[in-house]
Amino acid sequence: MRRCCGLVSHINVPVPLKSISVQLQVLDHVASVSSSLQYVNEEEHPLEAVFIFPLPRDAAVCHFSAKIGEQEIVAEVQDKQSALDQYDDAVSSGQQAFLLEGSDESSGVFKLSVGCLSPGQNASITIIYVIELSVQANHALHFCLPAVLNPRYTPAASAAGVPEISSACVIPYTLSLTVDVRSSDRISRLESSCPLDPLVFLNSDHTHATVNLSAGHQFDKDVELLLYYENTHQPTAVVEAGAATAQPGSLMGDPVLMISLYPEFPADLMASLESQGEFVFVVDRSRSMRCKMHRWKGARMRIKSARDTLLLLLKSLPIGCYFNIYGFGSHFESFFPQSVVYSEDTMEEALKRVKNMKADMGGTEILQPLKHIYSQPCYPDHPRQLFIFTDGKVHNTKEVLDLVKSHAYSHRCFSFGISKSASAALIKGMARKSSGHAQFIRGTKRMQPKVMQSLRFALQPAVDSISVDWTIPEGVTVDMLSPPISSLFQGQRALIYAQLKGQSSGKTEGAVTLKYRLKDQPVTNQLQFTLKPTEDTG
Missing domain, CATH: 2.60.40 (Immunoglobulin-like)
Known part of the structure; x- marks a missing residue:
């Protein structure tokens, strides 16, 4: 019921x-x-x-x-x-x-x-x-x-x-x-x-x-x-006063600053960029992928939905890029010893092998295939993009996320959690550690639209080299509450939170300078904010 x-x-x-x-x-x-x-x-x-x-x-x-x-x-x-x-x-x-x-x-x-x-x-x-x-x-x-x-x-x-x-x-x-x-x-x-x-x-x-x-x-x-x-697209900085009833110096007692960053990607710049990259698809082939996508009538097996999505992705890649496909369970295997140039011949070979993929590889062990992928040299001017599909949890989530983070400079991870059984910590963590994008496919939602959205992200340049610099008077310190942001895709907005601690005897304003780069073009924004916001009961 x-x-x-x-x-x-x-x-x-x-x-x-x-x-x-x-x-x-x-x-x-x-x-x-x-x-x-x-x-x-x-x-x-x-x-x-x-x-x-x-x-x-x-x-x-x-x-x-x-x-x-x-x-x-x-x-x-x-x-x-x-x-x-x-x-x-x-x-x-x-x-x-x-x-x-x-x-x-x-x-x-x-x-x-x-x-x-x-x-x-x-x-x-x-x-x-x-x-x-x-x-x-x-x-x-x-x-x-x-x-x-x-x-x-x-x-x-x-x-x-x-x-x-x-x-x-x-x-x-x-x-x-x-x-x-x-x-x-x-x-x-x-x-x-x-x-x-x-x-x-x-x-x-x-x-x-x-x-x-x-x-x-x-x-x-x-x-x-x-x-x-x-x-x-104009960045903003908003300060909220601490709660009057809270102890000064506590999380609720000090003012908090929220910075919004929503970069603009000019159409002429986007049109001038060529689509390129190395696309590595990592597919969960553990036994649980034999289960249905949902419990309602007409549900398909998870592995079949992943296969069909992979076929769509292969047909959507740009000519001249590099690609490879991995399947993993208790062990792993790859279609090619290393990523190959995307051509009509290599695409046709990959399409035939994808159609025969089964959920026949035992448990869910993702650490070893990731280690193998990261050990492969990257191709110049072809940024590595990982697409990972899984419906499970792993016992070594922290070790996996630490590995992804240690290679964040060389790739972005687009992770997909299939069904409610997929670990949110794993799916979100892999994307966050690599400045990628996470998606969840649950219930009757179709996988293909979400995956194609991530492919569009992967084919676009990202704002990178993001930095936040503070200009504040003596006696005031800034405690960052948000983790560092290394890159943003088109259509993504970041909210950065920081806490203002201490008191200034004179000045009542501070400033924050946001810097980033888009395709080698530097952008700088300086925002002013008050150190003494009006108290609010909100």
């Missing part, structure tokens, strides 16, 4: 939803999302309910509270087993209790167990999370409020006697959404998949605006917002 989202009983029956209030606060490229949901138990008996909600990838929950009647409990972090024991004790004694935990089924789904919701009693749940807004191909920043979080509740039972999610025109709850945008750049416009009230600018330079979702939205689809700034 498919699990509903929102507040549901222990038998997966939705508890009636009465109202939703969402406040979205955007600061440059980061959003704070506060959602308050009101429920009521309309049954004639107590319910032990569970609140289930999906979070966007990389979202960070900063507040979670639940209120039943007059009692409110705010979530705090505890050891998992200790929290479970305390929750069980409270429920068995008839007390209201709340238990928030990550789902075993998905790292992006969280559950809050709510004990003893009495007949007619209301439950109010508030969640606040922070997330970096993703950049779209048209340079817009994207935000999505999923409709799955707010199922419709129909009091009338279905044929099976179970209340179901309704698609009726009349919604049984109210929905409000307010958006507040503050930016160091001028706000151009805000678009949505749903009707909005007119955008209202709150200052003359159009850096502060607000908008509301129009009344009567049915919430039968996701609410998607696209935010456009005027100077998309």
Whole structure:
């Protein structure tokens, strides 16, 4: 049975939803999302309910509270087993209790167990999370409020006697959404998949605006917002004050600076560059690749999907580049002793061998094939690009990532995690350590579009030699919170975080200088920022 989202009983029956209030606060490229949901138990008996909600990838929950009647409990972090024991004790004694935990089924789904919701009693749940807004191909920043979080509740039972999610025109709850945008750049416009009230600018330079979702939205689809700034590629520096209640010198007590870097790739420069490189494809051929891509009807075997994707990649490479293909499991093998020139003959030979690839090589041991690949000399003017496909985990993730990092100067890694079983630490880590790009293919998502997107990245030049230099007065130090960034691809944006520590007796401003290179062309940007930002309760 498919699990509903929102507040549901222990038998997966939705508890009636009465109202939703969402406040979205955007600061440059980061959003704070506060959602308050009101429920009521309309049954004639107590319910032990569970609140289930999906979070966007990389979202960070900063507040979670639940209120039943007059009692409110705010979530705090505890050891998992200790929290479970305390929750069980409270429920068995008839007390209201709340238990928030990550789902075993998905790292992006969280559950809050709510004990003893009495007949007619209301439950109010508030969640606040922070997330970096993703950049779209048209340079817009994207935000999505999923409709799955707010199922419709129909009091009338279905044929099976179970209340179901309704698609009726009349919604049984109210929905409000307010958006507040503050930016160091001028706000151009805000678009949505749903009707909005007119955008209202709150200052003359159009850096502060607000908008509301129009009344009567049915919430039968996701609410998607696209935010456009005027100077998309202009780097920015924004400072947020430390929390007034936190101890100075602590993570929350000192100001934090956020720098955005979204390099521009001029069309004339891109058109003048020839596509070249050495493309090495590394395919997991362990036994688990015989499994289906997903559990629904019509699912294909993972190895077959990988084979078809590899065939597409081979036919898409530029003439004159170099390439090779590795298969790995408990051991590994390669099509050619070393990478060969891509020609009609070598392509045809590779296509025949790819069609015969099977998941017949035992376990998942990726370290040795990587060592072998890195031991091969690189070809001048043909940067090495690794495409790695795997559905598994390895026991030596740190050793693999250290190896990739030690060769970061000679290659980029484009890694693909196939199915939910793929290790996120491995897939993301290999891409991050080599300034590459990571993708995950899960559920019914097709592999080919994501792989072709990465191939386009691999065929493009990257901004490199990125440096961050600080000009700050005596008495102030900068503590970098983000790892160093060595390169960025076209369409990628980096957010760099740093903490400002100490006090300056005189000057109230500092500066940061961003430098990078694009195809031997140096670019320099200097940004000013305040050392004494206005205190905010956000």
